[in-house]
Amino acid sequence: CKIDYQAPPDLLANRVILVTGAGDGIGRTAALSYARHGATVILLGRTIKKLERVYDEIEAAGGPQPAIFPLNFEGASLADFHDMALTLEKEFGRLDGLLHNASLLGRITPFAQYDPELWEQVMQVNINGPIWMTQALLPLLEKSEDASVIFTSSSVGRKGRAYWGAYSVSKFATEGFMEVLADELESQPHLRVNTLNPGATRTQMRRSAYPGEDPATLRTPEDIMPTYLWLMGPESAGVSGQKFDAQPPRVSA
Numbered sequence: 328c329k330i331d332y333q334a335p336p337d338l339l340a341n342r343v344i345l346v347t348g349a350g351d352g353i354g355r356t357a358a359l360s361y362a363r364h365g366a367t368v369i370l371l372g373r374t375i376k377k378l379e380r381v382y383d384e385i386e387a388a389g390g391p392q393p394a395i396f397p398l399n400f401e402g403a404s405l406a407d408f409h410d411m412a413l414t415l416e417k418e419f420g421r422l423d424g425l426l427h428n429a430s431l432l433g434r435i436t437p438f439a440q441y442d443p444e445l446w447e448q449v450m451q452v453n454i455n456g457p458i459w460m461t462q463a464l465l466p467l468l469e470k471s472e473d474a475s476v477i478f479t480s481s482s483v484g485r486k487g488r489a490y491w492g493a494y495s496v497s498k499f500a501t502e503g504f505m506e507v508l509a510d511e512l513e514s515q516p517h518l519r520v521n522t523l524n525p526g527a528t529r530t531q532m533r534r535s536a537y538p539g540e541d542p543a544t545l546r547t548p549e550d551i552m553p554t555y556l557w558l559m560g561p562e563s564a565g566v567s568g569q570k571f572d573a574q575p576p577r578v579s580a
């Protein structure tokens with residue numbers, strides 16, 4: 328946990344970083360924060376209006392000109408991921424960072440009542456889409472001198488919890504895929520892959536999962552950025568195959 332990390336202002340200068348789910352919640356804050364630290368950010372998501380707002384905020388703050396890449400993981404095909412790789416190759420020539428952040432919560436419900444279609448949808452958005460996107464982008468990541476791939480996990484991706492269904496299973500798969508990929512990339516020290524569990528954070532997803540909770544008791548996306556920055560920046564070079572937390576465990580239940 329690098330919650331006290333203080334990132335230098337130019338931490339991500341000259342880096343091209345793609346953030347999925349960049350229009351809202353933690354992804355939005357990560358995109359703004361990466362841009363504030365010098366990165367050219369590619370904003371990927373399914374709601375263009377939200378991406379445009381983040382784009383405008385980055386421009387207004389004087390950050391490097393970002394790019395918008397509309398993509399919905401639900402309908403995205405292998406061809407879409409390959410087209411995306413071609414476009415990014417033409418535009419930027421390489422990729423120095425990839426934050427897999429977009430996710431669907433699905434429903435918190437007993438497994439006996441879990442709707443199979445919703446299960447498939449959650450697996451598509453949270454793990455299958457990101458896996459094939461990663462495959463398409465590997466050649467671009469390999470062109471970077473120091474690339475960091477971060478997969479967003481969850482505490483229910485490390486220990487199963489009743490009623491969390493597809494979401495929990497998708498996060499376990501995320502942890503497993505990260506380990507497989509990190510092991511394969513061991514001979515490529517300039518390309519690292521890790522998982523990051525943000526911990527309870529004040530976003531729409533958290534509100535949907537815990538409607539009775541007082542959001543004021545939660546850390547904000549801004550509060551957890553130190554670990555997001557450290558893991559994306561050069562100071563974590565060589566660290567791969569590890570599972571990180573962006574905040575210390577909460578004391579209360």
Ligand code: NDP
Pocket residue numbers: 347348349350351352353354371372373374377398399400401427428429430431452479480481482524525526527528529530531532533
């Ligand atoms: P939000 O629901 O606030 O944001 C999720 C983002 O993902 C949104 O920008 C959303 O787009 C995007 N997204 C959802 N579905 C798709 C899709 N089909 N295609 C493209 N983009 C999509 O969630 P958080 O910010 O809270 O979560 C961010 C990450 O952190 C997730 O991986 C989540 O699992 C993880 N996490 C969060 C915790 C928390 O307490 N908040 C705790 C543990 C893990 P749109 O805005 O257009 O809907």
